[in-house]
Amino acid sequence: MTKKGTIRYICATNIRELCLFGLILLLAFGVNVRSGGSFLTAGNLNAMFVDIAILTILTMGMMSVIITGGIDLSVGSTMALAGMVSTSILRDSIHAQGIGIHPIWVILIAICVGLLAGLVNGILITVLNVMPIITTLGTMSIFRGITHLVSDGRWVLQQDMTTEFLAVATENRLLGINNLIWIALVVFVINFYFLGYSRTGRKIYAIGNSEESAAISGINTKRITALTYIVTGGMAGLAGVLFVARFAAAQSETALGYELFVIAACVLGGVSIAGGTGKVHGAVLGAILFGMLNNALPMLRISPFWQEAIRGLIILGSILINALVVRRANRKVIERRVAA
């Protein structure tokens, strides 16, 4: 294939993502003008992308679950549980030894809690054959309930955490860009290769398209499906501890309802709820668009009563526009083939 042909092929197969990217730019400049230039400033962008970073990490996990045709409603609760368990241990270590454990341990503990939560989901879904939406609806409550029990109704507050731990979310270690953004970037790159260029990734897409074909092709569909829930749990654990570090408080209501934001970001990014399709860079763009809406609407001094409704309208509208553009592009491809 020639270089020009390759570029055209990439554009044709990424029409949805290009369209989404255009929408994001349009919205950014539009909001910037209306807000008198206070939107596109380094400070605001950094703050906005820190929020987006946490959403992105979760989206990266959730998308593989949705691609298999499942759904994970328990991620919000897993975030709270992981954040609570890890920072409680941090607080206890401060009380016991005077100095707290290293932040890396806190993060690792949170990831482990998340993986464990994902494992529970995975076992229920693949071994006991409970439907994903029912399983995770149940575990959503269970994990939230355990968080209440672990916390004993108390918050873990700023004074219970070490400065090193809080720095994880506030420090701009490289190039003046916040650590969380870097972490999200790393997660994105790994996921990009995992879903697009690894055997397991290919199998995840195969299961979502046709579980029967996948099984007959010699794929251990149960193991792969369970894996997606475990990975999502791990990501939720990581996102949970970062969320706690950013807001300097862990409580049992942490990230309440966050699972719906993540699902919305996936859908905006072109991950089909029916399973089988969705690109990693698309999902990231979805998370960015969603995060931007959250950040931009208050800046436009729109009444908070209206913000939610407008956000919903924009989500529905952009999905509709996207669907129309993709349909048109597909028809063009067919027409070109006919003409040839």
Add this chain to the structure above:
Amino acid sequence: MSKYLLELKGIDKSFPGVKALDGVDFQLKKGEIHAIMGENGAGKSTFIKVITGAHEPDKGEIFIHDTQVHFRTPKEAQRHSIAAIYQHGTIYPHLSITENIFIGHEDVMGPIKTIHWGMLHKKAKSLLKSLSCDLDPHTLVGGLTVAEHQIIEIAKAISQNAQILIMDEPTASLSRRECDELYKISEKLRDDGVSIIFISHRFEDMYRLATRVTVLRDGKYIGCYNVAEISNKDLISAMVGREINQIYPKRERKIGKEVFRVEGLRRIGYYENISFKVCRREILGFSGLVGAGRSEVMQSIFGIDQMDGGKLFLENKEIIVKSPLEAINLGIGLLPEDRQKQGLVLNWEIYKNITLSNLKQFIRHTILRPKKERLQAKVLGEKIAVKSPTVFEKASSLSGGNQQKVVICKLLNTDLKVLILDEPTKGVDVGAKSQIYDIMNDLANQGYGIIMISSDMPEVLGMCDRIITMREGKITGEFAGEEATQEKLLKASMNTIETEDKAS
């Protein structure tokens, strides 16, 4: 009053990329059974959809009793008493027979239009009785057989006073006996004055039922013939536009050592006491009626379903297969019966489908190399003559025959010793069929042991070195390829049931 009940003149219909129908003419008399034949992709289904109003023709005229009509929706065709039974029926598995029959036109009573269940059940019962079927109309449809589904579809059509009944491949998944039932029902309907149009790949259906046959080829109208006056050979050449003398290619038979053996396989309720062996360079055929348990045996061997007892030996070593993955790793491959649901990922490009069965081959440092995949897909695709512009085309854009070839490529991509082919030419047109036969012979010559399940008897007789017949979960006979005849196979497939059936 004209001679014809339904007449179509010069029908054109195009889809993006294809001219599906090109000047098709058609006439249907009252009380006539009329067959439409042609290769896959000849435009039969599209043509039927024009009659039922599912597709609006680009050009051409439709007349009913000499009055010109325009069908924009299926509802409008229904108002002219046209009903269709499609290949993949519109059955609602969680509803009862009565609900299925009367869906959309229930009898209602009272000001709030309550459904009159009592009456509907009674009506359903008498409809079923008139089709000599004594199922309870309260039964849920999900648990019934395909043949019973069709009877329900027919009842649904009659309940709407259909005068023109269209059937798309009605006998495709019926056993011999069920076909006979369907023939009888069709004849009874004809005698009641209903006109029937049907599409079929089976010549037998046409000879048994139709008085006239319309042949389509590549969307064009080839001709309309009286069934009594046209020979099998002429009909085939009308369909394919060329003479086909030898569909089944001959192969030099040099059967090798035993490669796979099965002893005393059983699964309660499905099959019992199944023992057979297959050798290298041998094609072993499994004949029998649909529902004889052939596919079930193969699915157990391949690890899709469990088995309750029995032993498998691969090259004289006992093996245990618990999943398709293990079967493939041991060297047993399955070409599933339903290639669209079980064999392919229809949304995917051809190359991704081909490499899915063995992704290990295409990684370096745990990362997949798409270039390597495409190269392998191209090599395999060319070897097997998959007709497609590039390996980037989606599997769903291919014809049935070419889809089947992609599934075969997928098998060849793994390292196998035994190939199980379940109905490899089902729904494949004549041209692609003979290519698939060539491929099978090639593979046998390369040393694979091949097991083929097929309900097409001439195909089993033409291709297999040895033939095993099954009936109701048991092996009832084994024949060497040259000594087997259609009569012998049929007798073994149904020996104790209704011996008078065997002549046909």
